[in-house]
Amino acid sequence: MTQPPSPAPHRRRRPQAETPDMPPSRRTRVIPIETTDEQPHSVPGRKPTPLSPVRTVVLCVLLVLFITGVVFITRGYLAHQEERRRLEAEAAERAQHPLYYGDMITSYSAAQGLDPSLVAAVILCESSYNPQAESRLGARGLMQLMEDTAGWIAHKLNEDGEKYSFDLLYDPETNIRFGTWYLGYLSRRFDGDATKIVCAYHAGQGNVDSWLSNPQYSKDGVTLDVIPTKDTAAYASRVLRARSVYQKYYFKPLVLEENTD
Numbered sequence: 001m002t003q004p005p006s007p008a009p010h011r012r013r014r015p016q017a018e019t020p021d022m023p024p025s026r027r028t029r030v031i032p033i034e035t036t037d038e039q040p041h042s043v044p045g046r047k048p049t050p051l052s053p054v055r056t057v058v059l060c061v062l063l064v065l066f067i068t069g070v071v072f073i074t075r076g077y078l079a080h081q082e083e084r085r086r087l088e089a090e091a092a093e094r095a096q097h098p099l100y101y102g103d104m105i106t107s108y109s110a111a112q113g114l115d116p117s118l119v120a121a122v123i124l125c126e127s128s129y130n131p132q133a134e135s136r137l138g139a140r141g142l143m144q145l146m147e148d149t150a151g152w153i154a155h156k157l158n159e160d161g162e163k164y165s166f167d168l169l170y171d172p173e174t175n176i177r178f179g180t181w182y183l184g185y186l187s188r189r190f191d192g193d194a195t196k197i198v199c200a201y202h203a204g205q206g207n208v209d210s211w212l213s214n215p216q217y218s219k220d221g222v223t224l225d226v227i228p229t230k231d232t233a234a235y236a237s238r239v240l241r242a243r244s245v246y247q248k249y250y251f252k253p254l255v256l257e258e259n260t261d
Helices: 053-096 102-112 118-126 148-156 166-170 172-188 194-203 205-212 231-250
Strands: none
Touching: 053 231, 102 172, 118 172, 118 194, 118 205, 118 231, 148 166, 148 172, 172 194, 172 205, 194 205, 194 231
């Protein structure tokens, strides 16, 4: 009897020695990347769609409204700035031309048929409304009357008695009363001509008479074309300019009637 063959002896596999610090081998798969062009391709010969007439009209209206608004705002701003400058100029002009004793000036000017703005201007230029003002020549008070002129006025007013004193010219009311009387006298003498009145108040009526009789200064003997004295010319210019400011802010121009008293 035949015996089955004995099985082959079992052989054990030797473990493979692992190499230190070596990663296990991996298979690398290459995946193809597909790229696509997502931008739309322009179609040759295709033109952009024009705006519809309604949209065109709407855009035009909006543009016109925008421009109109800008112009309106700009004009308003410029007008506001102009008004602000005007008010600042008026405030400065008023500050340079104050008015005190307004009631006295108005009352005594009316009594002499004078423009009160002229009286106010004379007071401003003579004393800057300081009732205690006194010049180096001795003129006193608001309207800077000299002693001989004040005495002559007091005589004309029948006030040159024992109660009269030149010191009374420091009193604002007395000074304005005397000064307006004298300006009224000059106004009647020189036909209400403001230039001749102011020149006579500053330089004396005799000088004005001589200037009028000189053809170099007056062509017709009535109108004073040239004021030959520089200080009197400067004084007259200041007073007449101040008179226009007082007319603008404080007194309306008056149409005066001739006073024959």
